[in-house]
Amino acid sequence: MRPLVAHIDLDALRHNYQLACQCAPQSRSAAVIKADGYGHGALACARALAGETPAFAVACLEEAVVLREGGITTPIILLEGIFSADELALVDHHQLWMAVHSAWQVEALLAFSPREPIPVWVKVDSGMHRLGFAPENVSAVWQQLREAPQATSLHLMSHFATADATDSRYFQQQMALLQMLATTLNAPLCLANSPATLAWPVAHGAWNRPGIMLYGSNPLESATPVTDQLRPVMTLRSEIIALRDVEAGEPVGYGGRWQAPRRSRIAVVAGGYGDGYDRHAQDGTPVLVNGQRCPLVGKVSMDMFTVDVSEVPDASIGSEVVLWGRAANGAVLSVDEVASSCDTISYTLLTGVLPRVPRRYHGAFV
Structure with a gap:
């Protein structure tokens, strides 16, 4: 057999998740396992974390279905929501949570009749300028969904563009906008990605969503006493x-x-x-x-x-x-050091390990 193997340490994964929780003890942390668990195998990672995390986060419906069909019953949030209105039937069937970032998604949800109300996270474009409602439109969307029988458990979410950087000015600008919206709407927040979980307690909300740190990579520009505790998975x-x-x-x-x-x-x-x-x-x-x-x-x-x-x-x-x-x-x-030598980031290396490389799982939850 060809000797190249990706060995996956599930005990290290659990350790890193617990470290994320310790960074933000007042928040619930949704484990992000999109992109096949950042190349580590989403189903194996979910099984290892199922007793730890109150929710998983994935990018799309296909990733959620793999988990459900693999026996994962933990709540799963679709970070990009639906891509077409007909996906709502599967969202309902699999009891998924969903983000909404565009008017058409809201319209599709309001035209749908789920068996039970669907937990919805409203995404705000606070400065990333990728997905999300413009801040001036958020109140109307929030009110519309709050009154809709199709939606429940509303949260406000956003994504930071520079939480990993030492220059905090743009992060603080985004944070101030989100705090204002949260106060106006009395909305629970989900803001913190891995760098914000590690370095910005002000961003810790009702929910955080640690991702790359779960796999042992430091997303910050430099090491800290906390990132030094991450273990490679x-x-x-x-x-x-x-x-x-x-x-x-x-x-x-x-x-x-x-x-x-x-x-x-x-x-x-x-x-x-x-x-x-x-x-x-x-x-x-x-x-x-x-x-x-x-x-x-x-x-x-x-x-x-x-x-x-x-x-x-x-x-x-x-x-x-x-x-x-x-x-x-x-x-x-460190995968971070290797990535630097390749003029890239750890995310691309980990998610880029191709299927012909066998994954072998180790730890108490194999």
Whole structure:
């Protein structure tokens, strides 16, 4: 069997969720498991968290149905609501909660007759300028839904554009607008994503919705004592499948981007962009070989990449290579650091691990 495997630590997932709850003890925290649990497997993650979280959050109906068909009975909120009016029948059937961000969604809901009123979260465009009602229209929408028999448990929600940044001016502008609306409408709030959960207690509302932090990634621009407590959930682990020595000046990989500055020992690792490992990884991108940091050298290929293991004398065929996560000796390579070397973010790396990479689940809830 090809040695590249994504190992998923469900105990670490539960630890990170509990940390999110500790950050905001007066809030309820909906675990965000959209995009197949950020690449970790939504159903397995939901089963591990079902006894912990009062609700899950997903992007769309298809993701919610997978959970329901897998036996998850916990409330599920559709963060983008419905995409067509005929989806309301399944929202009703599966007893889902839904966000509304556009007038047509409200009109569709008011023309529908659910078996029971549907919990609705009204999304406000407080400055992200993506989804949501303009602030000046929110009161009318809120009043319309409050009087509608189709809707219940109204909440006001929004999304922060800069909660992860050290410059707080735009965050504070969004927050002031939302506080004003909440006071005017006497509305419970759901605002805090992972960075706001970690760094902005003022944003903690009736509900928070931690996402990437659940999987062990730090969404802030720098580490804090709290983010240092996050545990990596995914370890993307492979092995050395070939070794060779190259002389000084010899190129390695497509285009000869990297040339050996000295006589070097080069390891070939099973894993490439055909598995979701980023082709934009630069020379020097770290991996762990037998728990020791080594630099990637040369361009990533579809099925393999190369690493300079000149400083790892015990490197051999079958030696462990950790692309990110925790090595057998306990050393940790953050997915955030790898993402930085690829000029991207951890979200893209984690959600980009492709289906041909098997997931193996570990922990008490396997």
